[in-house]
Amino acid sequence: MVYISRICFRKYGNFVDNLRLFVRGGSGGMGLPRLGGQGGNGGDVWIVAAKDMTLKKIKDKYSHKRFLGGTGDNSSVRALKGVNGKDAEVFAPVGITVTTDDGRILGELNKEGDRILVAKGGSGGSSYTGFKPSKGKVKHIRLDLKLIADLGLVGFPNAGKSSLLTALSNATPQIASYAFTTVRPEIGKVMYPDYKQISVADLPGLIEGAYMNRGMGHKFLKHVERTKQLLFVVDICGFQLASKTAFRSAFETVQLLTKELELYKEELLSKPALLVVNKMDLPHAEDKLAELKEQLKNPEEFSDLLPDDMIPKNYLIFKHVVPVSTVTGFGIDHLKSCIRHSVDDVSAMETNAIHQERLQALRSDLHQHL
Structure with missing residues (x-):
């Protein structure tokens, strides 16, 4: 539990x-x-x-x-x-x-x-x-x-970020079937059976051009700076903000989110990242997931699907790609497990780095006294 x-x-x-x-x-x-x-x-x-x-x-x-x-x-x-x-x-x-x-x-x-x-x-x-x-x-x-959290949810409006946090928490924030439901930052603190707590920040959705401060651009992006890891959330069926804007497939959505972060502050992409593929209850979702995974394995081969200004300098490599449905609950437990493993891995690396620094300092002091 x-x-x-x-x-x-x-x-x-x-x-x-x-x-x-x-x-x-x-x-x-x-x-x-x-x-x-x-x-x-x-x-x-x-x-x-x-x-x-x-x-x-x-x-x-x-x-x-x-x-x-x-x-x-x-x-x-x-x-x-x-x-x-x-x-x-x-x-x-x-x-x-x-x-x-x-x-x-x-x-x-x-x-x-x-x-x-x-x-x-x-x-x-x-x-x-x-x-x-x-x-x-x-x-x-x-x-x-800048909100401090273990993971920050990154996604376009209506990707299901609030629904995902609800599925993780069994809470009931306001959720609707239209974009921009989330207009306030929220932090959920997940507590595991061994009392380990992991904080997840749900922030207002990005729009194209967020790095130029369009929409809530900088209000969102500055909070991403203080999260330790990124949790991308995309709709398996793709995304279209409005009738006058371009439709983006799930693969295009991932790369556009990556590009928005890169243009705002490139070092954000050095953070560990997980990808949540939401709405797996929709028709043909399994076929689209297989296609997305193939595209993510060799993103350079599919760069011709992207406009030149959408191609990031470096493609993100996700630690985990987790398909879920916030409607049926499919994949939620597996996602919780992946989140825990990812956070623990990063904590272990940080602890090891601290130990290495202390060991190096002790060796340096010993060398000076010899």
């Missing part, structure tokens, strides 16, 4: 995944020239990862979106060394990337308790500065949330 809990975020209209803040370090305190006293330093401004925080909570609680470090105390006869100003801490969710307005990355919050200094306080006045203090640093910064 596999259980799953679901964390549902609000619609993108209310769900906040980026926020711009004004931050300023506190000014230092004045020194005392006649006694050589030193003013206190101004307080710093920090972004701190905290449990149960969201960007929407920050936006709602601090509508001014201004965070200032405290001012350092002046030096005085009673206290030659002025007290430092109080630091300002902005509590934010895990998964945040902090950047300046010009795109320079200041740091990332990858786990609870991580801290990023975003505005340094000014120095207190001293004999070195003519007892005059300095002002704190001033910045506009951006907090950009």
Whole structure:
């Protein structure tokens, strides 16, 4: 038995995944020239990862979106060394990337308790500065949330991503027979009998041109960056967004999804990937699956089926190709098993890499002492 809990975020209209803040370090305190006293330093401004925080909570609680470090105390006869100003801490969710307005990355919050200094306080006045203090640093910064999950569902609208997560979870999110049902990010946490938990992110469907920010392009693609593996979901019968757009076969759909990720950020394709072929309950699905598997074995031979702008530089090699039907439940248990094996394989590789690094460091230290 596999259980799953679901964390549902609000619609993108209310769900906040980026926020711009004004931050300023506190000014230092004045020194005392006649006694050589030193003013206190101004307080710093920090972004701190905290449990149960969201960007929407920050936006709602601090509508001014201004965070200032405290001012350092002046030096005085009673206290030659002025007290430092109080630091300002902005509590934010895990998964945040902090950047300046010009795109320079200041740091990332990858786990609870991580801290990023975003505005340094000014120095207190001293004999070195003519007892005059300095002002704190001033910045506009951006907090950009990228959901962290073990796997991210990648697919076009109506491929059945929400239905797939429902089949895995026995939950009942809103699902309809039209495209763009999912307009909010959702994370499902799958728990196996040995209490192993694997998180799967279901995100709004891509459309062609997503890398150029069409549709919800960048709102989707930036979240894919923080997932450890990719779970492609395609309709075995192909996909057509609207009557005026081209029909794409299952093979074309796979390559177009690959191309969209490649154009947005090529390193996304270095992630391990699984392919879920959905809607196997439809007529002639088995024949189409056999054709798709043959095409995926030698994709270069079938590149003439694709327009030039759809051909990716490198074709993805999937760890598993799993046919399923979210209507009948066919293949769901096998998919759960494949997901578990894939996640465990990656964890084992990461653990081995860490051990190798530590061993190399120990050897290096030993060599230096000989």
